[in-house]
Amino acid sequence: MTTEERYRGIIGWFSENMPVAETELHYGSAYELLVATILSAQCTDKRVNMTTPALFERFPTPQVMAEASAEEIFPYIKSISYPNNKAKNLAAMARKLVDDFGGVVPDSVEELQKLPGVGRKTANVVGSVVFHREVMAVDTHVFRVSRRLGLTRNAKTPLQAEQQLTAHIPSSLLPKAHHWLILHGRYVCTARRPQCDTCGVRKWCRNPVVPAEKG
Structure with a gap:
């Protein structure tokens, strides 16, 4: 063959x-999918979906998360794999998203990869699911x-x-x-x-x- x-x-x-x-991650916006995808690294979508409702209730926008420290984010994601690193990445990602992109998730895979905690795989997921990029x-x-x-x-x-x-x-x-x-x-x-x-x-x-x- x-x-x-x-x-x-x-x-x-x-x-x-x-x-x-379609993705099995639950999300309502590009920001929520970006956060969920960062959390899903070496973790099941099921566990992420159990975690994100409370996380998004506390940090509903990039602007709100950008004002938080990693220590404030940690309790909401402590059941996720590698919660310490991911809490740091989420805090840094939100700050850069607000400072450099006005709080709007970029639709470019290249620009997405400039955000802390966002590698090629995560950028491609967000790019393809939300922005229909052919990646x-x-x-x-x-x-x-x-x-x-x-x-x-x-x-x-x-x-x-x-x-x-x-x-x-x-x-x-x-x-x-x-x-x-x-x-x-x-x-x-x-x-x-x-x-x-x-x-x-x-x-x-x-x-x-x-x-x-x-x-």
Whole structure:
């Protein structure tokens, strides 16, 4: 099977079977998605969604958060992974967002990455979800699933995986494809026990797990 055939088959299956694919993070504005995405690093969306209601009630705008210290933010996110660092990043991010961008989340992936705590993945998530930028955010799920399926080859870093994926997936589908791969990795192609026997794209997968024979 050629790489083009693999991509065509997998994209076709997802297009037909998962026409709607969206982030599972709860948000009501670009600011809220930015905060939630920063918190989601090495943490589940479920945990983030349990945390953000109280956080956004206390810090409803960048201006309010910009006036807070990391110590004031910490109690609201203490159940999140790495709360100390993330509290510092949120405080610094809000201040820069207010000082340099007038409190308005920039719609440029490059500008987003100037904010503390915002790396390429976070910028791509916000850029694609809120501003419909045709970019591919690569998190741990996307990195793992794209490698297993054979969509990437010998990609050592998220950036290398992103470059390979964007080279083969139509640009208009990149934002949706990001969620296809995340959701597939979260619920089917899981890290420890991939559900290969029920996987819809198994026929195009380079590394399907062969189920053990019964009896």
